[in-house]
């Protein structure tokens with residue numbers, strides 16, 4: 416395919432007519448496909464059902480003798496702490512194993528920081544006129560929604576192939592005491608699928624910060640979520656912070672939402688002992704303890720990190736064909752057109768497409784008008800504003816591979832139609 420920018424007006428109009436015929440054929444199919452969120456499919460959720468139906472479901476006493484039906488154990492049962500400490504590559508006294516949502520732990524950590532500060536704060540973050548977070552973008556929409564909800568000002572930071580634009584991050588963090596944190600999804604990032612290089616992790620860990628209580632919110636949601644045998648490495652953020660002499664800088668988060676059950680898995684957070692003690696000091700007023708039965712079921716089901724990794728191969732076998740379907744359609748329909756580029760992730764839950772500037776919103780609207788719902792335009796940027804209006808997040812996990820194929824053909828048609836209109840209006 417030739418670059419669309421090299422096509423004559425007549426050629427573009429001719430192509431548009433053919434694409435419109437295909438678009439109208441899609442409209443007649445009356446599709447109702449939803450690719451808005453990165454949800455596991457029922458087949459993936461089935462993989463862990465033994466936890467709820469087999470012998471495991473009747474267990475309630477942990478190996479260390481705790482009756483998991485009863486109150487207590489604020490930081491999680493010992494076996495779950497051992498399993499998930501190994502999973503996050505931290506020590507057992509550096510982790511809290513909680514209930515099902517890591518997002519809730521992130522929310523509570525920031526809310527606590529606003530009201531009480533963090534372990535090394537001179538005053539609560541909320542005592543400042545402004546609290547700011549650095550937001551590598553495109554990024555996870557719910558991180559940004561949380562900041563907006565809590566009145567935290569967001570500064571958009573560009574994302575490269577190996578992490579955020581670190582020159583800008585370092586400049587800003589070193590010059591503004593109101594900048595208290597940065598969001599990071601360091602592995603198979605949502606939505607671009609990139610993993611942070613060691614150099615980026617080291618720079619984040621060692622950079623100068625004007626705020627003495629600056630925190631890295633390191634959301635390792637996709638730590639073992641590889642799609643193939645290619646496993647991208649990630650330097651541990653907590654170890655890097657310790658090595659750099661900033662042991663209290665990082666909070667690590669994770670969960671089994673996309674390993675066992677989304678919304679009924681086990682969530683965890685980790686940090687230096689000082690941070691963990693500080694967090695537990697606040698948590699004791701929130702809860703008497705987490706759902707220990709669920710933690711026990713997870714320990715008995717997975718046994719160890721090798722068990723988690725084996726289980727993730729079964730997820731990959733279900734997910735990979737869907738990711739391949741997206742890439743095959745994009746390659747077939749758009750390669751060489753120069754109107755879009757897209758990620759080829761080795762893991763995670765998303766494929767990120769960048770169209771010509773000024774097109775993403777119209778593409779998403781056009782796809783919706785023919786029955787395919789995508790993540791709203793701008794959602795992957797702070798305040799829902801993609802200044803270039805070009806990013807589209809594709810979440811292929813939930814529909815079947817056949818439906819992904821159909822949906823993506825429509826998306827590719829919409830990208831071409833909208834970009835052709837842009838080019839025709841330009842000339």
Ligand SMILES: Cc1ncc(COP(=O)(O)O)c(C=O)c1O
Pocket residue numbers: 453515516517518519555600605634636669670671672677678682
């Ligand atoms: C980067 C990231 N973090 C966190 C979550 C949600 O995690 P949890 O279910 O543990 O709240 C998601 C879900 O899509 C995510 O993509």
